[in-house]
Amino acid sequence: MSVLKVSNLTKEFGKFRALDGVNLEVKKGEVFGFIGPNGAGKSTTIRILLGILKATEGQAQIFGRDVWTDAVEIHKKIAYVPGDVNLWPNLTGGEVIDLFVKLRGGNNKQRREELIQRFDLDPSKKCRTYSKGNRQKVALVAAFTSDADLYILDEPTSGLDPLMEHVFQECVMEAKQAGKSVLLSSHILSEVEKLCDRVGIIRQGKIIETGSLSELRHLTRTNLLVETKNPITGLQELHGVHEVEKKEQALSFQVDTEELDAVIKHISQFNIVKLESAPPTLEDLFMRHYEGKEQAESGAGGRS
Structure with missing residues (x-):
């Protein structure tokens, strides 16, 4: 009602x-x-x-x-x-x-x-x-x-x-x-x-x-921190992987939620020692959505 x-x-x-x-x-x-x-x-x-x-x-x-x-x-x-x-x-x-x-x-x-x-x-x-x-x-x-x-x-x-x-x-x-x-x-x-x-x-x-919020999660990315025994290769060639950074012995990156399964399967072949996952927040959703819109409209005189 x-x-x-x-x-x-x-x-x-x-x-x-x-x-x-x-x-x-x-x-x-x-x-x-x-x-x-x-x-x-x-x-x-x-x-x-x-x-x-x-x-x-x-x-x-x-x-x-x-x-x-x-x-x-x-x-x-x-x-x-x-x-x-x-x-x-x-x-x-x-x-x-x-x-x-x-x-x-x-x-x-x-x-x-x-x-x-x-x-x-x-x-x-x-x-x-x-x-x-x-x-x-x-x-x-x-x-x-x-x-x-x-x-x-x-x-x-x-x-x-x-x-x-x-x-x-x-x-x-x-x-x-x-x-x-x-x-x-x-x-x-x-x-x-x-x-x-x-x-x-x-x-x-x-x-x-x-x-x-669960319906809007498709707009967000999951944050992952992964440490493996063997160096991970081919990560940046995968669909839906963003902002890869090396942090000491680990790799930090973001994954589009719909690609998470494929990415986990790929990194699992390198013998995972540690895996930390942070769920996407509304802030991630909000910023990503607006950043994308801003870039698309840059120079178009859009009022934010």
């Missing part, structure tokens, strides 16, 4: 096309990672979903309702955390949390207190005294205290230290286990990799890949 569905979404600012036929779907109980470089169209998409911007063309629905015409109803069941939180300077953090929770019709004081402790937030301080990280904490506590069905998180851990990032990740997994849905826009690839069931990669206003 779809909680959020975007079909052929286009947004133009004058002659500039910020979004060009974007398609997205977030299912019930799913954490969907929305990734791409700065200027790719992530925040523009999210502003349309929140009813802040009107799409030029296409459709966007949350809970089966149109995001522009039914924005007020939709907002009763969603929680949003931006990457740079602005708060009322004369209110305390606790007052802001209470205000946001009341707006969504909630009043779970036990959950509020638990999250304030977990995020190590002092709710009695005025918001004007908060650092960027503490402003993010206020927004995150307010979001996860609310009984929302969909969490829209746009770079939510910006300014948080690693310990607080871990608390955030726990909160996302708790929301998922409770059957809630999450749209997570992030450039922290390790965060996306830990949390997300599926990922959509956006570039220059277009979705260029969507799928589960």
